[in-house]
Amino acid sequence: MFTASAAPLAPADSAVLPNAPVPGLGGSRRVAAALARVRGGARLTFDEGLTLFREATVLEAGAAADAVRRVKHLVDRVTYQVDRNINYTNVCIYRCAFCAFYRPAGDAEGYVLPFEEIGRKVEETIALGGTGILLQGGIHAELPFSFYEEMLSFLREKYPQVHRHAFSAPEIHFLAKKEKTTIADVLARLQKAGLQSVPGGGAEILEDGVRKRIWALTKAPTLKWAEVHREAHRLGMPTTATMMFGVGETHEQRLQHFDVVRRVQDASLAEGVESFTAFIPWTFQEENTAMDGTVETAGGTDYLRTLAIARLYLDNVPHMQGSWLTQGAKIGSVAMSFGADDLGSIMIEENVVAAAGSHNKMGEEGMLALIRDAGFTPVKRGSVYDRCREACCRDLPAL
Numbered sequence: 297m298f299t300a301s302a303a304p305l306a307p308a309d310s311a312v313l314p315n316a317p318v319p320g321l322g323g324s325r326r327v328a329a330a331l332a333r334v335r336g337g338a339r340l341t342f343d344e345g346l347t348l349f350r351e352a353t354v355l356e357a358g359a360a361a362d363a364v365r366r367v368k369h370l371v372d373r374v375t376y377q378v379d380r381n382i383n384y385t386n387v388c389i390y391r392c393a394f395c396a397f398y399r400p401a402g403d404a405e406g407y408v409l410p411f412e413e414i415g416r417k418v419e420e421t422i423a424l425g426g427t428g429i430l431l432q433g434g435i436h437a438e439l440p441f442s443f444y445e446e447m448l449s450f451l452r453e454k455y456p457q458v459h460r461h462a463f464s465a466p467e468i469h470f471l472a473k474k475e476k477t478t479i480a481d482v483l484a485r486l487q488k489a490g491l492q493s494v495p496g497g498g499a500e501i502l503e504d505g506v507r508k509r510i511w512a513l514t515k516a517p518t519l520k521w522a523e524v525h526r527e528a529h530r531l532g533m534p535t536t537a538t539m540m541f542g543v544g545e546t547h548e549q550r551l552q553h554f555d556v557v558r559r560v561q562d563a564s565l566a567e568g569v570e571s572f573t574a575f576i577p578w579t580f581q582e583e584n585t586a587m588d589g590t591v592e593t594a595g596g597t598d599y600l601r602t603l604a605i606a607r608l609y610l611d612n613v614p615h616m617q618g619s620w621l622t623q624g625a626k627i628g629s630v631a632m633s634f635g636a637d638d639l640g641s642i643m644i645e646e647n648v649v650a651a652a653g654s655h656n657k658m659g660e661e662g663m664l665a666l667i668r669d670a671g672f673t674p675v676k677r678g679s680v681y682d683r684c685r686e687a688c689c690r691d692l693p694a695l
């Protein structure tokens with residue numbers, strides 16, 4: 297528990313404080329003032345977030361995020377999921393500069409998975425104790441809308457127990473353009489066919505200057521990404537928010553991304569509809585991408601600082617996911633003390649990040665050991681952070 301040692305400072309106080317290091321802390325007085333406000337229950341301002349990025353030591357940010365995380369999640373538990381990423385196609389009309397996964401139409405390595413193959417992958421997932429699938433693909437210009445509806449209906453009918461978390465904002469946005477209809481209409485039709493929740497993919501950095509530079513603006517400008525999530529929430533579907541960082545963006549641009557997520561969440565919560573279940577920051581992997589060697593990618597310290605500030609800034613998002621997949625098990629382990637209350641999925645299959653050079657792997661036993669060794673209690677969850685109903689978890693408080 298974070299116990300306030302001094303009365304929270306007003307924002308005006310923090311603005312006039314000299315920016316000398318705080319004895320014994322190593323950070324600055326502005327950092328101390330911002331963190332005191334968080335301890336007092338206040339929401340971080342944009343400028344305070346910037347101060348944390350620029351002046352907080354990584355341990356200061358981490359300790360504050362850990363305190364917030366322990367208040368939000370009353371016991372020392374860390375959740376994880378067993379699911380599988382199924383990429384139904386790698387054919388894509390876009391050429392995002394950070395992507396090593398896509399293949400242009402007509403490429404010998406391009407594929408569209410037959411439903412039987414998707415079914416086989418789901419059966420393997422069930423056999424391994426999996427409870428959900430994450431279904432995403434490239435933006436394939438030739439697949440008709442009925443392909444998406446039939447894929448969802450096939451999965452719902454054949455594997456009703458497996459949660460269908462599917463289609464990132466760029467896929468939804470493209471379908472709306474192709475069908476000459478609204479994003480809300482596309483989501484409603486997909487929901488009718490079996491869609492249950494929407495992943496936060498395709499967010500990268502939600503600032504259009506960055507999106508343009510990394511060739512991600514056309515596939516979904518920031519406003520379209522936000523619209524997909526707002527409309528999904530309104531239709532009663534929870535979603536997640538992601539951030540891929542370390543693509544040469546500034547700290548201001550990372551905060552702008554946090555701000556988009558916080559504002560979307562505020563609006564959905566105010567309406568009393570569904571909302572973001574989690575924020576999932578992860579770092580750009582450059583191998584085999586057009587951006588390889590062109591930017592300074594984010595290392596472990598930058599990752600942990602960003603995760604911690606995200607936990608502090610996104611006061612309205614319940615869960616924060618640590619990324620062992622891009623950062624490896626060691627940083628994944630530390631992430632649990634930097635604000636993360638969830639380590640995501642063991643990912644029986646993952647192709648997108650693997651294509652860009654990240655080959656970290658983990659089985660369920662490895663996940664359990666990683667969480668326990670860090671001093672936390674592992675709890676298996678479902679795709680929308682619903683708790684596992686197995687005997688092991690029945691007595692724990694609600695997530």
Ligand code: SF4
Pocket residue numbers: 388389390391392395396397398433434435466515
């Ligand atoms: S990130 Fe998605 S939209 Fe961009 S090229 Fe890769 S598959 Fe296509």
